[in-house]
Amino acid sequence: MRVLDLGSGNGPILAALRDQGCVAIGADIDFVALQKCSERGHRVVQARAESLAVRTASVDGVVCKVVVPYTDEARVVAEIGRVLRPGGTAQLSYLAAGYYFRYLLLGPGVRRRVYALQTLVNTWWYAVTGRRLPRFLANTLYQSNRRLVRYYGAADLELVADPPARRFLRLPVYIYHELRKSHDAARADAHQSE
Ligand SMILES: C[S@@+](CC[C@H](N)C(=O)[O-])C[C@H]1O[C@@H](n2cnc3c(N)ncnc32)[C@H](O)[C@@H]1O
Structure with missing residues (x-):
């Protein structure tokens, strides 16, 4: 599997993905962190999560752990939807x-x-x-579930898992989402080009 770690930082997830046999690619804006990852043999690219230099529908999976709070959230979700192939999955964690x-x-x-x-x-x-x-x-x-679900709809991403997370004063502290890129989007594209 080809998996993009968006906001890869010092690369803990890249290492875990590689251990599982994935082709892992890290993307981050932090040059120093990218250099450290590169020295450890990881494939990395310097890119803003809002405008990735990654081909459309070219990855099987995306992982993005605690990065979206520092970005333009709507654009990042749209980019995740763009780079995932139909049926591909994304694992995201947010601060709530x-x-x-x-x-x-x-x-x-x-x-x-x-x-x-x-x-x-x-x-x-x-x-x-x-x-x-x-x-x-x-x-x-x-992040809030309400806003995220709106972005997912616009990016053809289905929310397939939303497990309960820790709470403070009844408010969620974290949000963990698993998403799947819809096959319908590919069908609609094929239909349009007919
Ligand atoms: C809290 S760290 C998380 C790093 C890594 N995901 C982890 O779990 O260890 C946030 C990371 O997001 C990166 N980041 C922040 N804004 C970004 C953006 N607009 N595009 C890409 N990466 C960004 C930072 O450089 C940093 O490496």
Whole structure:
């Protein structure tokens, strides 16, 4: 299987994928992290998750662990839908509202609490206006099931698993989703080109 690790960082998932016999490709914006991965023999590409230099329908799987909060989430989900072949699967993990409420109320430290407040306000602003606050004010969004499901529909991605995750004040701390690229999208493309 050809699997793309989006936001591969220092490469822990690349190593696990390789151990399982996959052809793993890491993509990240961090040159230093990419270089470390490359030195360990991993295939990597420097790319923004919002505009991947990866061919359409060219990978069997995508893994993306705690990267989307730092990106333009709608564009990243659209890119995942584009690069996955029909029937391909994606495993994604996100940070949800409970993660930042926990930081806001428990810290540790003032800086964490301020960061959490910035993220919460940024996300609420984004949910209402579709725009993020200027980067110097906040650069992170927490994810919600409601917004994600909307993006999945637009990207022909089916949500096939949404297992329960840890909660804080009844709010999800993490979101774990398994997605499958619909076969219908390929059929519709073939139909159009007939
Ligand atoms: C919290 S780390 C997670 C790394 C890795 N997925 C893991 O589980 O160890 C977030 C990673 O996302 C990368 N990242 C942030 N914004 C990105 C973007 N727009 N496109 C690609 N990678 C991005 C960062 O450089 C960093 O390596």
